[in-house]
Amino acid sequence: MMPYREQIEQAAAEQAVDFLAYYDGPEEVREHLVSIIPSVAVQDGKLCACTAITYRQDLSEHQWNALFREIAGQYSDGWGEGFEQRDIEVDGGILNVHFWQPDGFEMIPIAVSRVEQTAPERPRMELVGHDGNIFAILGRAAKLLRENGQNAASVEMRRRVTHCDNYYKALGIISEYVETELSVPRDLPPDPARRKKEKQHGGEVR
Template structure:
């Protein structure tokens, strides 16, 4: 029977998960990663690369998307990029990744970047800035 793991428990497996994410990278994606799948033409020109990863922060493991751009994105472009990442998590990259096990000493982990009930996308500045302003308040799950 599947067991639910919490973000604080997954910090112990950060390296294994990061390595599994690296194995997901397809040769045809080159240095650009998921950016080659962008549907928005302006973003396609402004975003150089999109690489899924994980990061421990504040005692929890977070799914992250490392993005390199040519210049700053406007607010609208950032929102469009978030929508593209949401689609990748639910139907693209994320759908495939969650079906392949991450091998750990105790067995297999299946990691999902998508949760239809508790899913949020924030920039690092939005997340960490809010946390600093809300001292003592725990942020929502990754």
């Protein structure tokens, strides 16, 4: 799969959803979770399914196992079932990616993400020289975030921009996630008036 890494990463990012919205497991687990975002990542030289789990409080071993069962279900019968039906164009033909298989499927924790952690540094991206196509700008910003290991932020940014009704507002949202000429230093407080207006228009508020 490694030769097709970029195409698979892009397809996964475009179809990524928050598994938490479809969570049907124990409530004692759900109340500690912030988001569950699917993507792909390289592990031991192989391209693997990757699930970024952000949580408020650590889970017990029993709770982690329950959560892993829920995620496995999404890969086998939920989100993954829809993804494997998507045709991904690659050199030489069409690729269909199966994240789950009946034998040998396992989930290996390699890192954790807690909401208390310091926000990662924003990758840099210049707006000057782009053609003014907001979707092209959004795609480039999302790719930079994924390359920086910020898959959840990439999904959140796409969702907020999609609900935005103005090109310049969309640029402002993108500039919250990647460092552009329009970015506000992170040590400055957010503009509450802009946040309130964005929420009224259906945008996501972090």
